[in-house]
Amino acid sequence: METFLGLDYPTLWFLVVGALFSGYGILDGFDLGAGAMHLFIKGDQNRRIALNAVGPVWDGNEVWLVIGGGTLFAGFPVFYATLFSAMYIPFMLFIMFIILRAISIEFRSKEEMKWWRTMWDVSYSISSGMIAFLLGVVLGNVLKGFPLDSNYEAIEPNLLMFLNPFSILVGLTSLALMMMHGAIYLTLKTEGKLFDKVVKMLEKCMIGFIIMFGILSVFTLIFQPHLAERFKDHPTLFFLPLIAILGIANIPRLARKQKYMQAFVFSSLTFSLLLILVAVQLYPNLLIAPNDPNNSITIYNAAASQKGLGLMLTIAAIGTPLVLAYTFIVYRVFWGKVKLDEHSY
Template sequence: METFLGIDYPTLWFLVVGGLFSGYAILDGFDFGAGAWHLFFKKEESRRIALNAVGPVWDGNEVWLVIGGGALFAGFPVMYASMFSAMYIPFILFLLFIILRAVSIEFRSKEEMLWWRKMWDISYSVSSIMLAFLLGVVLGNVLQGIPLGENFEYQGGPLLEFLNPYAIMVGLTTLALFMTHGAIYLLMKTEGRLFAKLTILVKRGIIFFVVIFGITTIYTLIYIPHLSDTFREDPVMFAVPLATFLCIANVPRLAMKHRYKLAFLFSALSMSFMLMLIAIELYPVLLISTIDPQYSITVYNAASSEKSLGIMLNIVAIGAPLVLAYTVFVYSTFKGKVKMDETSY
């Protein structure tokens, strides 16, 4: 098996896909979170400012989802096929809500009527909430496993089997995390009355996240024991969950001190470390079979050929710096507080 720096190609591609989805969670996570708070803003000006805070970047953030999905399909086609077959409904709902959210942002300012703007405000906020929740639901199913049989075919029953208690808890945890992340981002972009309102909302978001995260963690340790096996076997690995908890604890501390840029950084690091925890817990498995472990999908039985992975890794080496450069350029161009003008939403 071919390697690069001592790491085999399937594992390298596993890291690439994980890095892309981490970037997506951090970037689109804050604008989903900002949208989830949208109906809490009562004044027209506040809602417009909140929309314009994410306006220049939200569609660029979704590039990471497209690239991540493409990388998953190219590198692990078996995983892509089995996961989309098993969770067809949540993925279709995700697609519908992501379209509805984009339409809401673009259509809201096209007419002056109150009912028109209120309709798109509701659409924007509900779709943002559902997108965050559905991402967590899919993640929850991946973590606990799904019924895969021979040839990695989905053997599930009811249409709503994906809405099990653990998936719902992970979905709510993801929503709470994104809402906290989004509130901190809006604090960096706003001032005046809206800023004052957000200082209250971010406290509520943090409390919501800490409570649901604690409940989900306890449930995981008790009822999903395979997710902590790696850490029990290798105590050195406890450095990762320790770093995760320290990052999470730093978010409210920095927010209370009004150091919002650092709070946003640690919120992003919290997401990265949580996804790193998931990667460590699952590797080399990508999708656990609850029927029989031999039917589980791994980075090795799901990967494309080594030649394909090698070619794609070269493409990543060229494309990834370009995507990062584009992201840095956009955020540096639109840095600072939001100012309303004739081009605003």
């Protein structure tokens, strides 16, 4: 098996996919969170400001989702096929809410009627919240695993298979994390009375996330003990959850000191650290089969050919800096507090 820097190609591609989804979580996470809390912002002017805080960047943020999905399909086609067929309902709902969210942003301010704007405000907020929730639900099912046969197909999948207590908890925690992330972002983009309102909302979002994270952690240790086995076998890895906990604890400390840019950095790090924990818990598995570990999908039995992975790693090495440069330029251009004009949403 071919290697690079001491790592085999499937492991390298596993890291690439993880990095891309981490980037998506950080970037689209704050605008999904800001959207989920949109209905708690009162007044048409204030809602327009909140909408325009994410208006110039939300579609660019979703580029990371497209690239992440593409790399997953290209690198691990077996896992991609199994996951999307078994999780058909949540993924179709996910696509539906992405469409609703996009048209809500674009249509909301096209007419002056109050009912029109309220309708799209509701659509925008609910769709943003549901996207955040469904992303967590899918992640929860990946961590939990589900029965697979020898052909790596889900055994007797049903419409509500994806809704189980663990995946629902992961979904709610994901939503809480994104709302906290979005509230911090809005503190950087607003001023005056709206800023004061956002700060109060941020306090509630931080409390909500910490509570959900605590409940999920306890539930995982009790009902999903297989996720802690890697840490029991390698105690040195305990520094990862410790760093994650310290990073989360630092967010309210920075917020109280009104260091919102630093708080945003740490909430972004929280996304990355939690996904690193997921990667450590799973590796080398991609999807565990509780009924028969031999049927589990790993990075090796799900990977594309060595030649294909090598070629795609070269393309990723060229394309990733371009995407990062594009993202930096966009955020640099639209940095600062939101000012409404005739071109605003």
